[in-house]
Amino acid sequence: MKRLTGLQKQVLALYGGFLRAARAKAPEERKKIEAIVSEEFHRNAKEVDRKNFIYIEYLLRRGAKQLHQLKSPNTISMFTVPVPSPPSKPLP
Amino acid sequence: MATISATSSIRFCSSLKLSSSTTLQVNGRTSTVKVTHAGWKSKSFPSLRCTGFRVSCSAKPETVQKVCEIVKKQLALPADSELTPDSKFAALGADSLDTVEIVMGLEEEFDINVEEDNSQNITTVQEAADLIEELISKKSGA
Known part of the structure; x- marks a missing residue:
């Protein structure tokens, strides 16, 4: 594998964090959470322009917040609502 | 005599x-x-860390076997597909996100904790198995 950039490492660490946090949840919910998280990471990996650092950093911050919420024992499940797809290119 | x-x-x-x-x-x-x-006459002993020295003992066959099974499960490969210890995850169609999934699956199966730095350097089944053995022995030794 090629050497990873700092940003890539952060993304992978965040993904690992989500998968670890999901282990603490009920088996049914865990499956759903893993499906949602996996879908979102893979979709963004495909759709987001790799040079769109601002947007990737925004996603990282948002992900970190969501992970923080997920880690709370009070959080038992996760839902998503479809949203219009964000711009994949940086705004001029 | x-x-x-x-x-x-x-x-x-x-x-x-x-x-x-x-x-x-x-x-x-x-x-x-x-x-x-x-x-070594000089005071400075060649640091093992700097030279990139790694204890590489070939992992036990059962560990390699278990790793292969988990990799197959995570990548949804057919059960009869050929998987050798030297198979590269990338060659099996896994990107870096899939590799994280594999490592998380391994963590849970072997009840270990892989640090992010290490997990991102794993590219083959053999490497994964070696790292697992290392972590298990470290855990039992501690």
Whole structure:
């Protein structure tokens, strides 16, 4: 594998964090959470322009917040609502 | 017929000088050979960390087997697909996100904790198995 950039490492660490946090949840919910998280990471990996650092950093911050919420024992499940797809290119 | 018994002792001095003395006994006649091998005269011992030294003991077959099964499950490969210890995850169609999934699956299966730095360097089944053995032995040793 090629050497990873700092940003890539952060993304992978965040993904690992989500998968670890999901282990603490009920088996049914865990499956759903893993499906949602996996879908979102893979979709963004495909759709987001790799040079769109601002947007990737925004996603990282948002992900970190969501992970923080997920880690709370009070959080038992996760839902998503479809949203219009964000711009994949940086705004001029 | 000559009976030969040899005893050798290896001593590590504080200056990391390695010396060994060998005693040979041949039919009652004793001759002592003193051999001084190499030594590190300088204070600085070559750091194992800097040289990228890694203890690579080949992992147990059952560990490799278990890793193969988990990799197959995570990548949704057909059960009869060929998977050798040298198979690269990338060649099996896995991107870096899939690799994280594999490592998380391994963590849970073997009840270990892989640090992010290590997990991102794993590219083959063999590497994963070696790392797992290392972590297991570290855990049982601690």
